[in-house]
Amino acid sequence: MGYLYLGMAIVGEVIGTNLLKLSDGFTKALFTVGSLFAYLFCFYFLSLSMRSIDLNVVYALWAGLGIVITTIISVVLWHEPISWITVSGIILITFGTVLLNLHIN
Structure with a gap:
């Protein structure tokens, strides 16, 4: 159930972030x-x-997947530019998230 809850949290965060952009400050x-x-x-x-789920795993997945999904939405929906530095950072975050999940007892 923990990963289902985490998935719902990620969806809420992505929706909230995009609504935050629409709120125009x-x-x-x-x-x-x-x-x-x-x-x-x-x-x-x-x-x-x-x-x-351990706090470090929850936070890594929540933040990491949130960043990846939000970046994809920002490029597709908001037509924001993306650079190789951004992509490199997202790849590093993804690898870090995978490593944290492999460390589970």
Whole structure:
């Protein structure tokens, strides 16, 4: 169940981050409120995932997958540029996340 909760937390974080962009610096109320609710959803399920998965693994997966998914969305949906430095950083984060998961008892 922990990984299901973690997946829900990641979805909430990605939605919240994109709504945060749409909120335009908290000037658009609907997107601001949506972002806040998405982050509440995210942190609730993040906390549930920590009941059965180690904190370092939870945080690495949450942050790592969140970065990868958010970067893909930012390029596809928001047409933001991406550089080889960005891709290199994401690859390093991904390898770090894999290493943390291999370290599980």
